[in-house]
Amino acid sequence: MSLIQSFLKVLVPLITSALVLAFWNRASLSSVPGTTTTVSEEHKPIIPSSGSWGTWFNSHQYTQPNTSQASGKDWNIFHHLGGNGPWVENIHEKAASRLEIPEGCSIDQVHLISRHGERYPTRSVGNRHLMFLRRIKDTGFALNGSLAFLQNWTYITDDPENDFGELTRTGPYAGTLSSFSKGVQFRTRYGHLIPNSIQTRLWASDSGHVIETARHFASGFFGLDWEVSYKAELQIIPETFERGADTLTPGNTCHKYLEDTIHGHDNGQEALARFQESYTPAIADRLMHEGNFGLKELSSMEVYAMQEMCGFEIMARGSSPWCQVFTEQDWQHFEYARDLIHYYRAGPCNPYSGAMGWLWLNATTGLLRDGPEAGSLFFSFVHDGDIAPFITALGVLGSEEHLPITRVVADRMWRTSSILPMGTRVTLERMSCSAANDQSYVRVNINDRIMPLPFCKSGPGVSCSLGHFMDYVHQRRAEVGHFAEVCGLQGDAGSISFLHQK
Ligand SMILES: *[C@@H]1O[C@H](CO)[C@@H](O)[C@H](O)[C@H]1NC(C)=O
Ligand SMILES: *[C@@H]1O[C@H](CO)[C@@H](O)[C@H](O)[C@H]1NC(C)=O
Ligand SMILES: *[C@@H]1O[C@H](CO)[C@@H](O)[C@H](O)[C@H]1NC(C)=O
Ligand SMILES: *[C@@H]1O[C@H](CO)[C@@H](O)[C@H](O)[C@H]1NC(C)=O
Secondary structure, three states, X not given: OOHHHHHHHHHHHHHHHHHHHHHHHHHHHHOOOOOOOOOOHHHOOOOOOOHHHHHHOOOOOOOOOOOOOOOOOXXXXXXXXXXXXXXXXXXXXXXOOOOOOOOOEEEEEEEEEEEOOOEOOOHHHHHHHHHHHHHHHHHOOOOOHHHHHHHOOOOOOOOHHHHOOOEOOOOOOOHHHHHHHXXXXXXXXXXXXXXXXXOEEEEEEOOHHHHHHHHHHHHHHHOOOOOOOOOEEEEEEOOOHHHOOOOOOHHHOOHHHHHOOOOOOOHHHHHHHHHHHHHHHHHHHHHHOOOOHHHOOOOHHHHHHHHXXXXXXXXXXXXXXXXXXXXXXXXXXXXXXXXXXXXXHOOOOOOXXXXXXXXXXXXXXXXXXXXXXXXXXXXXXEOHHHHHHHHHHHOOOOOOOOOOOOOOOOOOOOOHHHHOOOOOEEEEEEEEEHHHOOEEEEEEEEOOEEOOEOOEOOEOOOEEEHHHHHHHHHHHHHHHOOHHHHHOOOOOOOOOOOOOOO
């Protein structure tokens, strides 16, 4: 037996059992009161204990924390991490309750744009955490009150050099596991669309953790032999500037977006910083009064960094003592801060974002028009900063709302926690419906909930007729502007050329 074969022999049962655990974990998560999931009593899954996950960690490295994240009974921290936490189902108030394929309809083509799986902090975010922890250590004081756990706590990785920016590989919410399991879920719903004789292409932008996500997904969807058996082929699309419009990562090719420090990419960071100033001082004050005056002060960035560590630790270890340090209100503020950064950086309040996101929308609309003749499976893997522009171009959350930077707007549409968690999956399903004279319809599924398009939802299962959808996309081009013009690119910026199966 070759080394690879014996390796697979060990790996497959491991992945399978891990998957089962993760699945039940999530099943229990989504049945938390306050979410929109409705599971009738008789169909309730039997939930085996998932508590044993804690015992898999080396106890010298890590003492199992209080896993009860909830402080109120309708409260689930996973839905308030603002994209900085494990994948969760969409509980947006505009999401439809059902995912079923309407009667008389069948899916004949599917498009996915996916965020990479759960990962460690990026280098800049992680270094901020380490700087804070070093400062505490250097004071030489033990911390008190709700920060006392730090006496025995270790950072989420002891190898930051190698781990920062990479998929997490441990615990029930590991990015490796969730990417594989997403492939299995897609196989379950779309397996009938796998072509018999031709190789299926899939696409990843050129970042290690994005590529790794796509590879785990492909293994779950096509099987571990997807490459050697020529079932599928992964194409890596460079994230470089000179690609112009022929890109999966338009935020790297839109010249003005990068250069305009007021309204471009940096706009999000600015909004975030201003909001941090408004909510963190009260938290700092509270933590200092718990007997921590030895710290001298806690800056806005430090308070925010502590909140970030809750989500990042969950992704690496399954739970985190940081989550209990903060109140529900503190988390609502953190969540709003995360909404602001995305909304202003690459969402509807950024003047470049719609034109950036329209590129993939346009290419995908061409494929929806051509139908299964053009291929049936189109899976692309990118970053959150590429999905926010797509959602903006699509206008599925409405296109305009004013999000103030000084106070939380409770009834806002833009909910990063529901629409951009790690592993986000936005799919467009093309359906052919015999009940409607074989007409074609399109539906948008964001994180396992159908999001009806505000402008077009009268088709079966709140879908939109294909003709209507195409007209709308055409009209959106006028509204969001032409990519090359908006971005200040000279000459022919091109268009997405790689998104095809034939
Ligand atoms: C765990 O945390 C919750 C929420 O903070 C708290 O209500 C509960 O008492 C804690 N349990 C233990 C064993 O410390
Ligand atoms: C830290 O660990 C030591 C040794 O296990 C224990 O005695 C101590 O109570 C722990 N401190 C905190 C704050 O958990
Ligand atoms: C925590 O309390 C102890 C005992 O009162 C004190 O010596 C120490 O300085 C306090 N820690 C901080 C960070 O203030
Ligand atoms: C829009 O998509 C069509 C394919 O349907 C393509 O021919 C065209 O170049 C695209 N336009 C832009 C600006 O990307």
